[in-house]
Amino acid sequence: MWAYESVFYQIYPMGFCGAPWENDGKTVNRVSKIATWAKHIASVGCNALYLSPVFESDSHGYDTRDFRKIDCRLGSNADFAAVCDTLHENGIRVVLDGVFNHVGRGFWAFRDVQEKKWDSPYKDWFLINFDGNSNYNDGFWYEGWEGHYELVKLNLRNEAVIQHIFDCIRGWVEEFDIDGLRLDVAYSLDRDFMRRLRAFCDTLKPDFFLVGEVMSSDCSPFLADGMLHACTNYDCYKGLYSSFNSMNMFEITHSLQRQFGPEYWTLYKGKHLLSFVDNHDVTRVASILQNEKHLPxxxxxxxxxxxxxxxxxxxxxxxxxxxxxxxxxxxxxxxxEPQSNELTAFIAKLAEAKKNSKALCYGNFTTRLLTTKQVIFERAFEDERVMVAINADDQPFTAHFNAEAGRARDLITGEVHDFGGGSELPPYFAAYWQVF
Structure with a gap:
């Protein structure tokens, strides 16, 4: 699967392109701006782009009006197809947000129900009770997503709804040549629908990628055979920044050991999660870290x-x-316009190391050394071993551990490292030692 050997870049198109918050009905080609960033995205080392919602919506994108049409505030379908062509020409795969749990109140089928009530042929597309009333005085009650009634829950047990979604996805592949979907609030989706979605997407193109937004500390039900290829790793999101802010590497290491360690109860052996330090829903990592030297x-x-x-x-x-x-x-x-600095260049080196190392893409996880301020863990796959070493302290540290090897090459800097006599970790240090 190509995604397992990729580094993703995420853009929230409505904000990124400067679109107005409310849908004003005016078609303006703003989405082409994404194409002008293609070379920057590639220069950061990213070879896949996850785009938050791009389809016609009431406001923020997750309140869809029409799955078949690019939001007019971003441009036309032809405008977006040109963007996807440019991204692909730059070696960047395209993954779109699939918002299938709910739609906006402006969704065309829901508008028909508002007008015709029980006479609408689409009344069973939603979870409706005509004996009640909504907060909007529609004359009927309907289920909203987690109490947000501007987000109308779809009935994913209705065959017409399922086929409409599948037809739209097929259209996205044919029109935009997309490479995968990120399933919004995957934890809320009907599991049978998710299984059918995977089977359908498997027929569209080889290695069509499905990743689900899951907040749970256990994503394993969503990663079962015939389900998703990956889930968001919210379990480690907090542990990443908290381990640095509290200077306690035990926190993140415990989570990784629980997820990928050698123990028999490990949750995700051989599975893949989408890792991140921030996204469109949370405080940026540069604002949450207490020590800016921990950012790299x-x-x-x-x-x-x-x-x-x-x-x-x-x-x-x-x-x-x-x-x-x-x-x-x-x-x-x-x-x-995009910016670049030392952090950008460093991330690009990390990305190149990741993409070119089978061990970093597929390797297991074994802790080699752990203190409150330092951690060294090994990623091993087939005949490749890589040691990831972190020193979060402002003081140098000499790491004594059994590397089961004499020397290694740092995949970040290219420098040769000798394990003999202890491994010197300078202050605020990171290395990917590929053993040889």
Missing amino acids: LIYALMVGMPGIPCIYYGSEWGEKAVKQPGSDANLRPCFD
Whole structure:
């Protein structure tokens, strides 16, 4: 699977392209801006792009009006197809947000129910009770997503709904040549629908990738045979920044050991999760880390641990933003142009190391050394072994552990490392030692 050997980049198109919050009905080609960033995305070392919602919606994108049409605030279907062509020409795969649990109140089929009530042929597309009433005084009650009634829950047990979604996905492959889907709130989706979705997508193109948004500490039900290829690793999201802020590497190592370690109860042996230090829903990592010198290190740890790394646009140069109650606009900004600095260059080196190492893409996880401020773990696959070493301290540290090897090459710097007599870890240090 190509995704297991990829480094993802995430863009929230509505914010990135400077689209107005409310759908004004005016078609403006803003989405072509994404194509102008293709070379930057590739220069960061990313070879896959995850795009948050792009389809016609009421406001933020997750309240879909029409799965068949690119949001007019972003442009036309032809505009977006040209963007996908440019991305593919630059070696970047395209994964779209599949928002299938719910739609917006402006969704065409729901509008028909509002008008015709029980006479609408689409009344069974939603979970409706005509004996009640909604907060919007529709004359009927309907189920919303987690109490958000601007998000109307779809009936994923209705065959017409399923076939409509499948037809739309087929259209996205034919029109835009997409390479996969990220399933929004996958934890809320009907499991039978998810299984049918996987079987359907397997017929569309080889290695069509499905990754689900899952908040649970156990994603294994979603990674069973015939289900998803990957899930979001929220279990390690908090542990990554908390381990640095509390100077306690035991926290993240415990989570990784639980997920991928050698013990018989390990959750995800041979499975893959999508790793991240921030995204469109959370405070940017540069704002949450208490010591800015830990910023390169948290990326080194995230890229080096088991999983598929994902970089959120702007964070590769250390952009800051804090999640605010009631609005995520500051987390989803419009930048005039991409920036690059030492952090960007460092992340690019990490990405290249990851993509070119089978051990970093597929290897198991074994802890070699662990203190509160340092961690060294091994990723091994077939005949390749890579040691990921992190020193979060402002002081040098000499690591004594059995590397079962004499020397290694750092995949980040290319320098040769000698394990004899102890391994010297300078302050605020990260290395990927490939044993030879």
